[in-house]
Amino acid sequence: MKIKFLAADSLGVRSMATFVETSDTTILIDPAAALGPRRYGLPPHKLEKEALEYSWQKISEASEESEVIIVTHYHYDHHSRKRNVEIYKNKLLLIKDPNSFINRSQRWRAYAFLESIKELPSEIAIADGKELFIGNTQVVFSRPVFHGEPKSKLGFVLEVFISDSNKSFIFSSDVEGLLDESQIDFILRMKADIVYLDGPPTYLGSKKMDQLLHISQTNIERVVRLVRPQFLIIDHHLTRDLNFKAYFEGFNNFITAAEFMGQNPNLLEARRKELWNE
Numbered sequence: 001m002k003i004k005f006l007a008a009d010s011l012g013v014r015s016m017a018t019f020v021e022t023s024d025t026t027i028l029i030d031p032a033a034a035l036g037p038r039r040y041g042l043p044p045h046k047l048e049k050e051a052l053e054y055s056w057q058k059i060s061e062a063s064e065e066s067e068v069i070i071v072t073h074y075h076y077d078h079h080s081r082k083r084n085v086e087i088y089k090n091k092l093l094l095i096k097d098p099n100s101f102i103n104r105s106q107r108w109r110a111y112a113f114l115e116s117i118k119e120l121p122s123e124i125a126i127a128d129g130k131e132l133f134i135g136n137t138q139v140v141f142s143r144p145v146f147h148g149e150p151k152s153k154l155g156f157v158l159e160v161f162i163s164d165s166n167k168s169f170i171f172s173s174d175v176e177g178l179l180d181e182s183q184i185d186f187i188l189r190m191k192a193d194i195v196y197l198d199g200p201p202t203y204l205g206s207k208k209m210d211q212l213l214h215i216s217q218t219n220i221e222r223v224v225r226l227v228r229p230q231f232l233i234i235d236h237h238l239t240r241d242l243n244f245k246a247y248f249e250g251f252n253n254f255i256t257a258a259e260f261m262g263q264n265p266n267l268l269e270a271r272r273k274e275l276w277n278e
Helices: 046-065 104-117 181-190 209-227 236-240 272-277
Strands: 002-005 018-021 026-029 068-071 092-095 123-126 131-134 137-141 160-163 168-171 194-198 231-235
Touching: 018 046, 026 046, 046 272, 092 104, 168 181, 181 209, 194 209, 194 236, 209 231, 231 236
Parallel strands: 026 068, 068 092, 092 123, 168 194, 194 231
Antiparallel strands: 002 018, 018 026, 131 137, 137 160, 160 168
16 A cells, blocks of 8 residues: 655645555545635745645646545535546545535535536445445445534544555544544544544634643544554644644654655644745
8 A cells, every 4th residue: 555645734735635555446535735814814825825736736646546536524625626626537436425414514515516526527425434345445434523523513524444455544534633432433443554633723722722632632642552553644733833743742653744755844834924024
């Protein structure tokens, strides 16, 4: 199995776009990237816009090699209904159910997305709670789990497990640091070699953040102890905070998507104030 993180917050944009190549198939997960519209009261910097264009280029290139595309939920850093929709042409598209366990905003976005790409995929299938095999490659989807803390107003997402005879991989989608037992249960049950987690959104600095961070730290420590992954990758919401490493400094094998790809983290959004002052 080969894993490429095409775009990520540690690579300069809001994204978890991931390409997985197994011995049997090629899979593209959440093929989109976006920029935070405002940060520190500032719009995206030129370097962020350049990173966004580069990310879309990588996503488009990976789509040409992909047989399967997965969309875990309908936020714009995980799917797009306007840009590069041709990436879905002739693909098997596996999607979060647009009608069940979904909030009003994502329901509308899902409808608009499916309308915009309806003639393109070779097949569209709802993935919630499903398992399928492509040759010897196993793909398992969680049932819908909260986008963040329990009863989150942001809705639900799907976690994804992919395994071949060589390696296994968990894609957590937007769990925001593992704050609910349903999010954790899927990861503990699948026991993947490589775990890709969305970390807690510490950059928001909400009144509850200390409590949520403690829950996240406790739950991620539990995953490390019980799963013992070869690689623990934490990124996305967490790497919108310049001090992200400090929150998990006790996790010796914790790396970002950028570091997994052999690069230094490039936290452009978190550096936006600095960039505009240069």
